[in-house]
Structure formats: structure tokens, C-alpha cells
Amino acid sequence: MQPLLTVNNLSKYYGDLKACDRISFTLYPGQVLGIIGESGSGKSTLLDSIAGHVPFENGIVEYCDRDNNPIDLRTLPEPRRRKLMKTEWGFVRQNPRDGLRMTVTAGANIGERLLDVGERHYGNIRTEALEWLSEVEIPHGRIDDFPSTFSGGMQQRLQLARILVTRPRIVLMDEPTGGLDVSVQARLLDLMRSLVRTLHLSVILVTHDIGVVRLLAHRLMVMQNGQVVESGLTDQVLDDPHHPYTQQLVNATLIP
Numbered sequence: 148m149q150p151l152l153t154v155n156n157l158s159k160y161y162g163d164l165k166a167c168d169r170i171s172f173t174l175y176p177g178q179v180l181g182i183i184g185e186s187g188s189g190k191s192t193l194l195d196s197i198a199g200h201v202p203f204e205n206g207i208v209e210y211c212d213r214d215n216n217p218i219d220l221r222t223l224p225e226p227r228r229r230k231l232m233k234t235e236w237g238f239v240r241q242n243p244r245d246g247l248r249m250t251v252t253a254g255a256n257i258g259e260r261l262l263d264v265g266e267r268h269y270g271n272i273r274t275e276a277l278e279w280l281s282e283v284e285i286p287h288g289r290i291d292d293f294p295s296t297f298s299g300g301m302q303q304r305l306q307l308a309r310i311l312v313t314r315p316r317i318v319l320m321d322e323p324t325g326g327l328d329v330s331v332q333a334r335l336l337d338l339m340r341s342l343v344r345t346l347h348l349s350v351i352l353v354t355h356d357i358g359v360v361r362l363l364a365h366r367l368m369v370m371q372n373g374q375v376v377e378s379g380l381t382d383q384v385l386d387d388p389h390h391p392y393t394q395q396l397v398n399a400t401l402i403p
């Protein structure tokens with residue numbers, strides 16, 4: 148099988164600080180890659196570099212698009228990158244307010260992405276918006292409400308609907324369950340797990356929560372000070388951690 152995304156020796160510096168230091172990995176269709184590490188280890192910087200939100204100094208990020216063409220994301224002209232991000236890619240932010248438009252209704256938040264990809268038929272857009280509200284367990288009666296009237300968990304589910312409506316092939320998630328109550332987190336995780344399976348999504352999932360990666364990620368990368376210190380199948384890495392830093396992370400979560 149051909150990889151969907153290949154990251155090779157990606158390095159990103161802030162002055163003298165190596166926020167990401169020679170990171171390499173491949174992501175295959177339908178695979179969920181978890182990235183875990185303490186605050187400041189470079190997880191968000193890596194996601195932002197891959198998505199082209201920040202420029203990076205060295206390395207290659209190659210994406211294989213829907214038509215099987217290899218695309219060098221670092222040199223992709225900005226308009227094409229933007230289009231790709233609205234169609235084949237999605238980015239789930241920790242704070243749904245950063246990923247939603249708070250000044251338009253829930254239905255418009257979903258419909259807007261369809262307009263972006265060329266859908267013009269109002270009836271179709273409304274129907275799709277309703278379908279996606281169902282997918283993410285938001286009652287149809289809320290379609291004309293503003294996201295500001297939603298709970299945090301609902302806002303996060305709406306953000307998922309907004310992103311998934313265009314059927315992206317790859318979704319980057321930065322702490323998608325952060326800032327939510329434990330019970331709300333559990334429901335969101337269940338939903339994400341079932342969507343990932345049914346839509347055959349490829350996901351890069353950044354979190355500091357080992358429980359989240361255990362539930363969702365097939366593979367795991369552990370980052371410390373901008374470097375990958377350990378990687379492999381999630382269960383193997385967590386059940387038999389080799390690097391002292393991973394051992395420390397795992398032990399920390401075992402303490403009640």
C-alpha cells in the first residue's frame with residue numbers, strides 16, 4: 148500500500164530552539180497516528196508545519212492526493228495548499244471557537260465548507276447539514292442556532308461535522324478532547340472512533356492523554372524536546388516502553 152503522507156527529516160527552529168528536530172514518519176490510508184509528549188515537546192509545531200500553517204527549515208512533507216499524484220507540500224503554491232486543506236484535509240482545533248465561525252448558525256458552519264467546494268444547491272446543502280448533525284449527535288432542531296449557544300462538547304462535535312462534510316482523507320487533530328469534562332470526552336472519543344472507522348480516515352492525533360491514544364491510535368510517536376524518542380504500535384509502546392521518558396509518561400498515568 149502506498150503511504151498517504153510521508154514526512155522526512157522535518158526540522159523547525161524558533162531562533163536557536165529546535166522545536167522539531169529531524170522528524171520522520173509515514174501515514175497509511177485508514178491509519179491513526181498518535182503523537183504524545185509533554186507540553187513544549189513540539190507536537191503542535193509539528194502539526195502546524197505539516198499543514199503549512201508555519202514554514203519549516205528542512206525536510207520533506209509529501210502527500211499522495213486523491214488522483215494518486217505525489218504533492219510536495221512545502222513548495223505547493225499557497226492557493227493550491229488552501230484548496231487542499233478545504234477538500235482533502237481537515238484540521239481539528241483544541242478550542243472549537245478557533246475551528247468554527249461563531250457568528251453564523253450551526254447549519255451554515257457545515258454548509259459553508261460545501262460552498263467552498265462548489266456545491267450551490269441550497270436544498271442539498273441543508274440536507275447534508277442535517278445528515279451531518281445526525282452523524283455527530285446534534286438534534287436537527289439546533290440547525291439554526293449559533294454555536295455560542297452550544298455546550299463545549301457540542302461545539303467540538305459541530306467542528307467535526309464542519310470538517311468531515313467535505314470527506315477529507317486526512318485529518319490533523321490538536322488535543323481534540325482537551326478542555327472537556329471526562330464524561331463529555333468519553334462520548335466524543337466514542338464518536339471519533341466510529342467516524343474514523345466508517346469513513347476510513349487517516350488521522351494524526353496530538354494529545355498529552357495516554358487514554359486517548361490507547362483508544363484511537365494504531366501507532367504512536369513519543370516526542371521530547373522536539374525529537375521522537377520512541378515510536379511503534381501503540382500497545383507495544385505503552386505496554387513495554389523502552390525509553391526512560393516514555394516509561395515516565397506511562398508510570399505517571401498509572402498513579403491514581
Ligand SMILES: Nc1ncnc2c1ncn2[C@@H]1O[C@H](COP(=O)(O)OP(=O)(O)OP(=O)(O)O)[C@@H](O)[C@H]1O
Nearest residue numbers: 161164166184185186187188189190191192193355
Ligand atoms: N511562535 C513561536 N515562537 C517561538 N517559540 C515557539 C513558538 N511556538 C512554539 N514555540 C516553542 O516551540 C516549542 C514547542 O512548542 P509546541 O507548542 O509545539 O509544543 P507542544 O508539545 O505542542 O506543547 P503543548 O502541549 O503545550 O501545546 C516550545 O518550546 C515553544 O515554546
